[in-house]
Amino acid sequence: MLYNLLKRLSVALLIILSATPLAGAVEVSDLEQTDIKVDSRDRALRNAALTEALKRVYVKNSGTVQVLQNEFIQTSVKSPRRYLSQFRYFDLDGQLMLRAIFDHGKVLETLRQAQSPIWGTQRPLTLVWLVSENDQQRQLIGDASESEDRALFKSSSVENAIPTTFPLLDLDDLMVVSESDVRGLFVDVVGKASHRYQTDFFSMATIESHPSGFRYQMDLYPYGSEGAYVAPLNHIEGVAKDKPEAVEALVLGLSRYYSQRYAIKESDQQNSMTISFANVSDMRKLVAIERYFSELSAVKSIQISQIQGTQVTFNVSLFGTEADLLNVLRLETRIGEWQGYSNTSGDQNNSQQGAPVDSASESPMFIWQNRG
Numbered sequence: 001m002l003y004n005l006l007k008r009l010s011v012a013l014l015i016i017l018s019a020t021p022l023a024g025a026v027e028v029s030d031l032e033q034t035d036i037k038v039d040s041r042d043r044a045l046r047n048a049a050l051t052e053a054l055k056r057v058y059v060k061n062s063g064t065v066q067v068l069q070n071e072f073i074q075t076s077v078k079s080p081r082r083y084l085s086q087f088r089y090f091d092l093d094g095q096l097m098l099r100a101i102f103d104h105g106k107v108l109e110t111l112r113q114a115q116s117p118i119w120g121t122q123r124p125l126t127l128v129w130l131v132s133e134n135d136q137q138r139q140l141i142g143d144a145s146e147s148e149d150r151a152l153f154k155s156s157s158v159e160n161a162i163p164t165t166f167p168l169l170d171l172d173d174l175m176v177v178s179e180s181d182v183r184g185l186f187v188d189v190v191g192k193a194s195h196r197y198q199t200d201f202f203s204m205a206t207i208e209s210h211p212s213g214f215r216y217q218m219d220l221y222p223y224g225s226e227g228a229y230v231a232p233l234n235h236i237e238g239v240a241k242d243k244p245e246a247v248e249a250l251v252l253g254l255s256r257y258y259s260q261r262y263a264i265k266e267s268d269q270q271n272s273m274t275i276s277f278a279n280v281s282d283m284r285k286l287v288a289i290e291r292y293f294s295e296l297s298a299v300k301s302i303q304i305s306q307i308q309g310t311q312v313t314f315n316v317s318l319f320g321t322e323a324d325l326l327n328v329l330r331l332e333t334r335i336g337e338w339q340g341y342s343n344t345s346g347d348q349n350n351s352q353q354g355a356p357v358d359s360a361s362e363s364p365m366f367i368w369q370n371r372g
Contacts, residue, residue, distance in 0.1 A: 032107060070114045122331045214242065215239050220233045274313055
């Protein structure tokens, strides 16, 4: 009875703490490089490693392994040195590694020529509630865990550029969530406990023994308020021969879903839109906004069309659609909605609201929140 009371009090506390804004997406780096295990510095092994490295870089920048089935991509990976900027060998815990760094511009141009979607650097952060079976015992895996499962998730998340984090599993967590809550997919319970982490999404996953190796599954949900969840956004399941393969399948499953949602495929039409920023009070903000948009994979070019007081309106030429760009902007922590304009647009697939609109120009209205 005391346990149930403490559990309810912990849930109430988490609801209060959840009133702060989302932490937002993570800006991933090193999309142009990857590390490959090699047995020696032999030329043939090096060439094979460079081919494998270029394949991985294509997957990181598109978000899906399906890109490797494209004939244009298959042809390009036969000549990895055409894209190579530099490579070097290094030792990692006694294992010889080759780090290959490719020309990112050439990689993106090849993906566009292959008509493949391109996923930019702003990527959603996923909280992973994982129950894993070890020595015939099931346990929740925390962020500080030294288990194989946590190490595999860290490695695969970095390799595939999919930001993930795990719960602390401190007293606050353990008073709310149990291993059976995750295995039973009690979304309301786990959703409440996830509020404190302020991630874009949370997932419940299991890895358990199976006659053929390990059975894995994961259900993905958006950050939201109590009672807002009906069905998972994405479901992943299968059987793998070992844990590394199981974890890789889970991470690639997340990547595939996010790529479908956020990666941008170049449109056959010449798309453009106007977008406005309020309270651009100094040149530093203006330069920061222009630099941000010029680095987005969704944007071909950006030009200032109007400056009125501290409000600046830009003309943006797009590779994809307006909806594609707005989806990207919703993940950017430095961009906030400008209060004072009505919200008339939104992404039905996104739990967050769309951008406010400038009633005079009908362009989305934002504010740049980075003071640096």
